[in-house]
Amino acid sequence: MADATDLGRVIEVLAALADPTRQILLGRFAVYGEATATVLAGELPVSRQAVVQHLSVLHRAGLVASRRDGRERRYAVRPRPLTDTAEWMSQVAAEWTARLLAIKHLAEEPGAE
DSSP: OOSHHHHHHHHHHHHHHTSHHHHHHHHHHHHHSEEEHHHHHTTSSSOHHHHHHHHHHHHHTTSEEEEEETTEEEEEEOOHHHHHHHHHHHHHHHHHHHHHHHHHHHHHSTTOO
16 A cells, blocks of 8 residues: 555545544444444434434445445445555554664664764
8 A cells, every 4th residue: 555546545534434423333333234324323312314424424435335225225334445544554653663663773873872
């Protein structure tokens, strides 16, 4: 994950996950696997319309997929964007660890004051 497109996707995922309600919604999919906005709204202190708006943000970030089931729309998690974001975060952490280790070695060299 190195190009600007990938970084843009990571930023979109992180922005979507920044909202506590959306974090709760993603967690509910671990319980249900798949759910409608009505079911999800029944467990939250927000309206069904607010849940639909949150699901729309998650959908744009690629975190949920939706499909029609009669008159309802059912949502399910798409884990790949989460995996890609976690991999990006691990890569950034590794780069910072290497940089800090290099600084440490420079600071510990004899005569470095």
